Amino acid sequence: xxxxxxxxxxxxxxxxxxxxxxxxxxxxxxxxxxxxxxxxxxxxxxxxxxxxxxxxxxxxxxxxxxxxxxxxxxxxxxxxxxxxxxxxxxxxxxxxxxxxxxxxxxxxxxxxxxxxxxxxxxxxxxxxxxxxxxxxxxxxxxxxxxxxxxxxxxxxxxxxxxxxxxxxxxxxxxxxxxxxxxxxxxxxxxxxxxxxxxxxxxxxxxxxxxxxxxxxxxxxxxxxxxxxxxxxxxxxxxxxxxxxxxxxxxxxxxxxxxxxxxxxxxxxxxxxxxxxxxxxxxxxxxxxxxxxxxxxxxxxxxxxxxxxxxxxxxxxxxxxxxxxxxxxxxxxxxxxxxxxxxxxxxxxxxxxxxxxxxxxxxxxxxxxxxxxxxxxxxxxxxxxxxxxxxxxxxxxxxxxxxxxxxxxxxxxxxxxxxxxxxxxxxxxxxxxxxxxxxxxxxxxxxxxxxxxxxxxxxxxxxxxxxxxxxxxxxxxxxxxxxxxxxxxxxx
Amino acid sequence: xxxxxxxxxxxxxxxxxxxxxxxxxxxxxxxxxxxxxxxxxxxxxxxxxxxxxxxxxxxxxxxxxxxxxxxxxxxxxxxxxxxxxxxxxxxxxxxxxxxxxxxxxxxxxxxxxxxxxxxxxxxxxxxxxxxxxxxxxxxxxxxxxxxxxxxxxxxxxxxxxxxxxxxxxxxxxxxxxxxxxxxxxxxxxxxxxxxxxxxxxxxxxxxxxxxxxxxxxxxxxxxxxxxxxxxxxxxxxxxxxxxxxxxxxxxxxxxxxxxxxxxxxxxxxxxxxxxxxxxxxxxxxxxxxxxxxxxxxxxxxxxxxxxxxxxxxxxxxxxxxxxxxxxxxxxxxxxxxxxxxxxxxxxxxxxxxxxxxxxxxxxxxxxxxxxxxxxxxxxxxxxxxxxxxxxxxxxxxxxxxxxxxxxxxxxxxxxxxxxxxxxxxxxxxxxxxxxxxxxxxxxxxxxxxxxxxxxxxxxxxxxxxxxxxxxxxxxxxxxxxxxxxxxxxxxxxxxxxxx
Numbered sequence: 001x002x003x004x005x006x007x008x009x010x011x012x013x014x015x016x017x018x019x020x021x022x023x024x025x026x027x028x029x030x031x032x033x034x035x036x037x038x039x040x041x042x043x044x045x046x047x048x049x050x051x052x053x054x055x056x057x058x059x060x061x062x063x064x065x066x067x068x069x070x071x072x073x074x075x076x077x078x079x080x081x082x083x084x085x086x087x088x089x090x091x092x093x094x095x096x097x098x099x100x101x102x103x104x105x106x107x108x109x110x111x112x113x114x115x116x117x118x119x120x121x122x123x124x125x126x127x128x129x130x131x132x133x134x135x136x137x138x139x140x141x142x143x144x145x146x147x148x149x150x151x152x153x154x155x156x157x158x159x160x161x162x163x164x165x166x167x168x169x170x171x172x173x174x175x176x177x178x179x180x181x182x183x184x185x186x187x188x189x190x191x192x193x194x195x196x197x198x199x200x201x202x203x204x205x206x207x208x209x210x211x212x213x214x215x216x217x218x219x220x221x222x223x224x225x226x227x228x229x230x231x232x233x234x235x236x237x238x239x240x241x242x243x244x245x246x247x248x249x250x251x252x253x254x255x256x257x258x259x260x261x262x263x264x265x266x267x268x269x270x271x272x273x274x275x276x277x278x279x280x281x282x283x284x285x286x287x288x289x290x291x292x293x294x295x296x297x298x299x300x301x302x303x304x305x306x307x308x309x310x311x312x313x314x315x316x317x318x319x320x321x322x323x324x325x326x327x328x329x330x331x332x333x334x335x336x337x338x339x340x341x342x343x344x345x346x347x348x349x350x351x352x353x354x355x356x357x358x359x360x361x362x363x364x365x366x367x368x369x370x371x372x373x374x375x376x377x378x379x380x381x382x383x384x385x386x387x388x389x390x391x392x393x394x395x396x397x398x399x400x401x402x403x404x405x406x407x408x409x410x411x412x413x414x415x416x417x418x419x420x421x422x423x424x425x426x427x428x429x430x431x432x433x434x435x436x437x438x439x440x441x442x443x444x445x446x447x448x449x450x451x452x453x454x455x456x457x458x459x460x461x462x463x464x465x466x467x468x469x470x471x472x473x474x475x476x477x478x479x480x481x482x483x484x485x486x487x488x489x490x491x
Numbered sequence: 492x493x494x495x496x497x498x499x500x501x502x503x504x505x506x507x508x509x510x511x512x513x514x515x516x517x518x519x520x521x522x523x524x525x526x527x528x529x530x531x532x533x534x535x536x537x538x539x540x541x542x543x544x545x546x547x548x549x550x551x552x553x554x555x556x557x558x559x560x561x562x563x564x565x566x567x568x569x570x571x572x573x574x575x576x577x578x579x580x581x582x583x584x585x586x587x588x589x590x591x592x593x594x595x596x597x598x599x600x601x602x603x604x605x606x607x608x609x610x611x612x613x614x615x616x617x618x619x620x621x622x623x624x625x626x627x628x629x630x631x632x633x634x635x636x637x638x639x640x641x642x643x644x645x646x647x648x649x650x651x652x653x654x655x656x657x658x659x660x661x662x663x664x665x666x667x668x669x670x671x672x673x674x675x676x677x678x679x680x681x682x683x684x685x686x687x688x689x690x691x692x693x694x695x696x697x698x699x700x701x702x703x704x705x706x707x708x709x710x711x712x713x714x715x716x717x718x719x720x721x722x723x724x725x726x727x728x729x730x731x732x733x734x735x736x737x738x739x740x741x742x743x744x745x746x747x748x749x750x751x752x753x754x755x756x757x758x759x760x761x762x763x764x765x766x767x768x769x770x771x772x773x774x775x776x777x778x779x780x781x782x783x784x785x786x787x788x789x790x791x792x793x794x795x796x797x798x799x800x801x802x803x804x805x806x807x808x809x810x811x812x813x814x815x816x817x818x819x820x821x822x823x824x825x826x827x828x829x830x831x832x833x834x835x836x837x838x839x840x841x842x843x844x845x846x847x848x849x850x851x852x853x854x855x856x857x858x859x860x861x862x863x864x865x866x867x868x869x870x871x872x873x874x875x876x877x878x879x880x881x882x883x884x885x886x887x888x889x890x891x892x893x894x895x896x897x898x899x900x901x902x903x904x905x906x907x908x909x910x911x912x913x914x915x916x917x918x919x920x921x922x923x924x925x926x927x928x929x930x931x932x933x934x935x936x937x938x939x940x941x942x943x944x945x946x947x948x949x950x951x952x953x954x955x956x957x958x959x960x961x962x963x964x965x966x967x968x969x970x971x972x973x974x975x976x977x978x979x980x981x982x983x984x985x986x987x988x989x990x
Binding site: 380391396402406407409413418421422428432433439440474475476 | 560561562563567607629632633636637639640643644647648654655658659662663666667670671673674677678680681
């Protein structure tokens with residue numbers, strides 16, 4: 001292992017290493033005082049963020065014979081993942097004892113799944129993508145079942161595991177076909193084979209097989225990001241899993257999935273863009289339509305947010321056809337817009353789930369929309385923050401969600417998919433209805449809404465709300481950061 | 492620093508200073524809250540008068556322009572770009588003039604959650620002024636959408652019985668309209684590399700793309716105006732909104748729509764405007780007559796006033812799409828007139844509602860004897876709204892009719908609209924008769940107190956302007972004429988190019 005290898009893998013190493021140390025330390029933390037483990041967890045993301053500073057500013061590094069890469073794209077996503085870990089820990093400190101789930105494993109598994117996400121963002125080889133996918137998923141399966149013996153939690157874990165394993169199968173099959181078609185699993189080598197028509201060993205590449213491989217990879221990752229028609233598991237899993245796990249899943253797993261989708265398709269398969277751009281555009285439109293329309297009928301906040309997360313997968317998928325645009329500037333802008341959207345989505349979604357956890361009571365109570373009636377009268381600050389998150393998810397100014405949607409629509413229109421942008425705005429209108437319902441209940445209906453108030457919880461809500469508003473008002477620096485976080489491409 | 496301390500920035504963001512102060516006050520410090528909000532809005536009005544002082548009436552272009560990068564990424568740049576011209580100057584003044592009156596009108600009417608109410612109001616003021624002053628399409632869109640949020644809460648929290656229905660309907664209608672505008676704005680920004688309105692005006696957009704851009708913008712504005720048949724959110728929103736909300740909704744928010752037509756649809760897409768003028772002329776005439784007839788059928792005073800807005804804004808639309816200087820000037824003046832008269836009408840309805848907690852006409856009658864001062868002031872406002880010569884409504888409507896006579900292909904447009912003037916007199920005098928004339932039939936009305944000094948103080952500034960514009964409108968026309976004439980010349984050139 002060279003020094004470069006070490007620098008590139010260091011953030012993942014720190015996070016995974018700290019998870020193992022924490023597992024050991026947790027043995028000496030007495031039950032009932034697991035908050036100590038929680039606070040200690042934060043060393044992991046802090047250390048990983050510190051390790052990130054060793055990366056070269058601007059350029060990119062390649063390590064382990066091209067298996068891993070360290071570029072702006074990965075660094076930007078790392079910041080999203082690490083921020084999500086910190087927020088998830090803050091929320092868990094309040095949520096776990098209240099739900100009677102105070103166990104040290106939670107924090108260990110959280111760090112492990114997060115290290116899988118980090119690895120995913122850096123993977124430059126399909127084998128590493130697969131490894132990362134499993135490292136990301138398996139701890140999440142366990143986490144979803146954390147509330148055992150609650151049946152819905154067990155169901156959630158089982159469903160997530162079975163469908164996730166199924167999706168992994170698709171993914172591996174896709175990798176195998178791609179290898180058969182191009183003679184390599186390295187993204188740059190696949191690109192080279194596709195462009196030259198020759199594998200590294202001199203045999204002719206097989207374009208049809210490559211297309212089939214790409215399609216199967218799309219299916220596998222489509223499951224992870226909950227794109228229609230691979231979304232069926234989402235509402236049940238989101239509803240059954242403990243809320244703090246769902247929050248992290250909704251942000252981390254989705255962001256991880258998109259990290260892989262963007263990197264694989266833009267790095268390895270740009271030559272096939274005419275084929276997959278149309279396909280992903282249709283998937284995107286379907287996902288927006290199904291997610292938003294189904295969300296209209298939900299009376300449970302967790303299911304509502306689950307369908308909303310499906311809908312947002314649809315918006316994010318808009319970036320793929322846009323990233324398949326022939327011009328480098330257009331493609332780069334689309335990837336940057338997707339990154340910005342992921343950031344806005346992460347902030348807003350974590351915030352919204354934090355409010356859900358504040359309102360949720362023991363034994364799955366406090367999860368219907370009606371439990372939000374009158375929240376403004378009781379807890380004005382919390383209600384305002386939730387309204388802000390709802391407006392941001394709708395895409396209304398002056399919130400981060402507006403700038404994110406605007407930038408993504410711009411990329412889509414620029415790539416010639418005006419119809420897709422129109423589907424996007426029309427479904428945003430549909431989404432306004434159900435997000436508005438939450439606001440109406442909180443502000444305009446009398447009710448006895450109750451909400452928890454704990455420093456760590458309030459901190460999480462306050463920070464996410466403040467940043468959501470800040471990005472909406474002064475988007476410049478954040479947009480620029482996202483647009484500069486380029487993929488390291490071999491073109 | 493220059494950007495922050497320029498007149499236009501201050502007029503736009505000063506209400507936010509009040510919001511910050513309000514945030515630090517306790518909810519139970521009611522007088523302090525109210526005085527802070529009122530003082531903020533009065534200072535904002537003062538700032539807008541300074542703007543008027545700095546405004547050079549003879550210059551047709553944008554003045555006092557402030558421009559600073561808001562965010563820039565690659566060729567994707569949006570600016571904080573404000574400017575005022577003859578089209579927006581009066582509308583800004585109307586806004587800053589009506590907001591303190593609306594705030595003062597809540598002194599007794601709003602007792603619950605006063606702090607939040609006032610914060611919403613001041614946020615709304617920033618949004619409205621921002622819409623009139625923004626010269627960057629994206630900034631305009633942000634202000635435009637932002638006005639929805641405080642109004643949503645104003646109707647939804649402090650409104651009447653069906654307030655949530657009305658608030659949601661208001662929000663979804665307006666949001667539905669504006670998303671198409673967003674797509675059009677994205678497209679313009681991509682194609683021309685700028686969101687700056689002055690640059691786009693200078694460059695001119697090719698006729699081929701004007702049609703769909705015109706329609707995308709028109710949907711947003713037509714819903715806001717509202718143009719018949721997109722008006723159905725308006726009666727609900729008005730009836731359920733608290734009085735101060737109605738005053739601002741009718742007085743200013745509806746003008747955001749007509750302003751949008753004037754600035755963007757006529758300014759940026761002149762050829763499409765020429766092509767669509769007959770369509771909008773027909774819709775305007777239908778709106779005038781429909782609004783007037785439906786007003787006459789109302790049993791609720793507030794609903795009557797709400798429908799009368801549909802009719803009056805029909806006049807504004809008629810004047811706009813006459814596309815000649817007379818029509819445009821009349822329309823712009825009529826926007827101001829409608830803001831004053833209808834604002835006052837909603838105040839008057841609010842006064843009586845505070846006393847009796849009903850607005851049903853059947854409950855009233857003979858109030859002239861009980862509340863003579865109220866009746867006298869109401870008569871002036873009614874007549875102003877009906878377009879009596881000597882008061883402001885006449886000047887606006889007459890100018891619009893003159894413009895329409897020449898501007899439309901057929902004299903029927905003007906003739907049918909003139910019928911609207913008569914109908915307005917019918918429903919307003921009918922309203923007056925129901926409220927004030929005859930004997931006091933309802934014992935509950937026998938002991939109603941006449942207007943308080945506070946209530947008189949609210950009406951007097953509006954009445955002064957109503958008479959001023961009615962008797963000597965020239966200064967108002969002088970302010971708008973250069974900008975409007977330039978716009979009309981541009982439209983004329985577009986019409987010639989189409990022939």
